[in-house]
Amino acid sequence: MPQTTELLTTLKKLLKRHNKTYADVAARLDLSEASVKRLFSEQNLSLQRLDAICSLLEMEIADLVHEMQAEHAKPISELSHAQEKEIADDLNLVMITVCVLNRWSLQDITRHYNFSETQVIQRLAHLDRLRIIELQPGNRIKLLVAPNFVAR
Numbered sequence: 001m002p003q004t005t006e007l008l009t010t011l012k013k014l015l016k017r018h019n020k021t022y023a024d025v026a027a028r029l030d031l032s033e034a035s036v037k038r039l040f041s042e043q044n045l046s047l048q049r050l051d052a053i054c055s056l057l058e059m060e061i062a063d064l065v066h067e068m069q070a071e072h073a074k075p076i077s078e079l080s081h082a083q084e085k086e087i088a089d090d091l092n093l094v095m096i097t098v099c100v101l102n103r104w105s106l107q108d109i110t111r112h113y114n115f116s117e118t119q120v121i122q123r124l125a126h127l128d129r130l131r132i133i134e135l136q137p138g139n140r141i142k143l144l145v146a147p148n149f150v151a152r
């Protein structure tokens with residue numbers, strides 16, 4: 001698949017994930033909804049328009065490219081012994097890892113447990129270094145584990 005197609009496919013997925021419609025994009029670009037649909041179908045977005053759409057999603061073009069590349073990365077299906085040991089050595093990291101694997105956000109974790117935002121971010125950064133998650137802008141969490149992930 002050509003990169004332009006991959007990039008726009010990723011952009012559409014992100015719009016959907018953020019509950020943004022073509023009408024929202026049209027309002028941001030000061031165009032009609034039909035014009036926005038045409039831009040996507042013809043794969044004819046200028047960098048300025050792409051930047052404006054990314055801004056609507058509170059991200060940069062680089063974040064979009066990174067998201068596109070991450071979609072093609074092979075997710076891990078199990079932890080290595082070293083990864084397991086690092087997690088097991090810190091009970092707070094164990095708790096946060098379980099929450100993350102159950103798709104909890106940073107806000108969910110701080111709301112339900114007695115962790116400060118800083119404590120959670122430090123543990124999330126650790127999980128990022130272990131390549132279990134990708135800590136994204138705005139402290140969003142992207143799991144890098146396969147859907148059939150198993151903990152031994």
